[in-house]
Amino acid sequence: MMTVQFTCKNCGSGIHVYPDVHSTLIKCDVCSHEEAVHFDQNQVDGILKDCPGCQRKDFYSQKDFNRKLGVIIFVIAAIISTIMLWVGLGPQWYLSTFIVLYAMDFFLFRRLNLIGICYKCNAIFRDVKNIKEIPGFNHEMNDRIVYSDHDFHGKPLDH
């Protein structure tokens, strides 16, 4: 089932919800701020066409990459190589640590699912059935939506 993660406009916390045509209000667990939402049958079926938060139709897709994990892997690699250097092992050893961890990172990254994100309100959609129809991030679209409040009505720019 598709899950939606809204960002609380009051405190910035994530609000996780399942699409439900009967829910018209979501509440932030952290600050109790309430936000109006509108779900339709598409979203309940896992189809992303309209944003339940801002009613826009402009989304982009990206890997559900956990940046914290990437940083942790890099820190572990740095610690291991420092220890290796300290105990007197040659550079080929700590170099190989980085290669192994890089491969791990690459493997994890490759396995991650695609998520859909609303340009306008940054709501995040996971397990979207039509994710293949949603193009990747477009800087020009993002700038025009965020800074000049342009509405593309679900028709992405071609380039």
Ligand SMILES: [Zn+2]
């Ligand atoms: Zn909040």
Ligand SMILES: [Zn+2]
């Ligand atoms: Zn939105």
